[in-house]
Amino acid sequence: MTGVVVLDNGGGLIKAGHGGDLDPTAVLPNCLLRPLSSKKFLHPDPLGSHSTAALDLTSAAVRRPIDRGYLINADLQRDIWAHLFTSHLRVSTPSSCLLLTEPPFTLPSIQRATDELVFEDFNFKSLYVADSASLVHLYEASTSPQGLVSKAQCSLVVDCGFSFTHAAPVFQNFTLNYGVKRIDLGGKALTNYLKELVSYRSINVMDESFLMDDVKEKLCFVSLDVDSDLQLARKPGQDNVFRCSYVLPDGVTFTKGYVKDPEAAQRYLNWTDESHSTSGGTIIDVEKPESAEDRKRIDLTKNEFDLTNERFLVPEMIFRPADLGMNQAGLAECIVRAINSCHPHFHPVLYESIILTGGSTLFPRFAERLERELRPLVPDYYQVKITTQQDPILGVWRGGSLLASSPDFEAMCVTKAEYEELGSARCRRRFLR
Amino acid sequence: MEDESSNPLRRMSSRTRKVAPKMVAALASSDNRTQAVLARLEALENDNAGTEVGDLNDDDEASLDDDDDDGYMHKKQSKSTKRKTRQAKALENARKAPRTFLELLHEANLESLPPHIPSYSRAAVGPPSSTSRRHFCTVCGFTATYTCVKCGMRFCSRRCQNIHNDTRCLKFVA
16 A cells, blocks of 8 residues: 555645645645845745744745646746655655646646656656645535535536636536636735735835735635725724735744734724624724724834725726736636636526635635625525635635545546656646546 | 746747736737736736846846847858757756746647636636626726726726726736
């Protein structure tokens, strides 16, 4: 019995572990970093590790093997994988199988490079290439055996990741590739957009990718009503429920930035809830007088910047890329187009089994907003049901882990001998892509 | 670095003439505003790669070779062996250097596929059904009612207009 290495090789994070496990062994950024203090590019620490010698990521230079979601720098990826396999997973590659995810419509030249990497550099015994949508479908179907996804054997997987966003219909564990639609916007573009806004409006943070990633994750949210939220964001002082400060690291006591007042950062949630229940019009005093004085005082020893409307205008771009000047439809329309390109018999089921996955769906209220946008676009005799995953970043990996532990997994793989005999292109046909 | 994709206009070397299809469109049109928008969208996909290009393929040497290229065209025969090897080295570096996804995409020539086969370019979601777009003030982020007559960026008030004029107006039009 040989082990299966399950590798969800994302543009932002690598999720890697052993097939059959519940959670991946290592989740780490898929990049090499060069902090200011170093002359060489270093391997990043896995997420969630609390090593004492954590890298100071201020103004770190980043090299990523993946551009726009596709593997373009095989040399760099080899370095990262070699480090991953030896020091995190501790597997011997010649005696293991590999389950690797690949985005839809990977170019043949990239597939060839990937195969070379897997078989010639790492000598894996066999390889299975999966696409993320079918893995998510598999995982969702297995978590609720009585649910619609597993009964109807089809679902629409919306993967909003680091590099791009895909809406992909899946039927009987196969992605219907003629129905896949893509928006060229993902977490990376959003972070860069936030960087651009903050750099122009307050402090130059153009080099601080990791810091701004953190700001985005902690402070950004999806607005349910942009116009009224914009009006709210105009208010001065304490009336402004969106205003929130983020303190930059000073390199001495804090090497990581933090939200100045996490409680205040959550105020917007209560605000809209209350104003909805009281049918609008009345002004609710959300001011908390006890520590208001502390908050107002600006600590001159710390560098901080305020965010107001940026908090919801940044994730807003996924719903309206046209606002950025992009000639692409928003997420709701993307879903409708993906479904419309399938056979009409699928439509009712697909609308009822939309699964959200990927790190960018973690913005608060993402699903709620999507449903609001989607409902008017869908005929009223169809139900719309959006399922969110418990851990959208790991959803794909868990599906891969399930697939790897299924009994007929080994038969689906392409072995090294077959690769050597037939070459990359012929082997790829095995994966029906 | 970031100029890799954001301003191909300034690149004069013969080796790097391959530009992304989007950029080709931008270069063909004389409209500076479209170019600015496209360049900005390209920039959204950038990493801060630091000076990686420098230590990856020995930029100093490569730039020397760029200068040499023009001379090389004129006096082909009089090239010293040293120069040849240097150019050969630069060419090799260029070959080894990772190409961007857009270059690979261009090379794959997806347009030549028959129309019924789904491909990367056909999977793009396509233009939105309604052409209306909201405009946000580039200075403060609120709904913008006015357009800068010089550069086409948006602003919402007199105050923002002044800030815009002082800081980033005419940035792209030069």
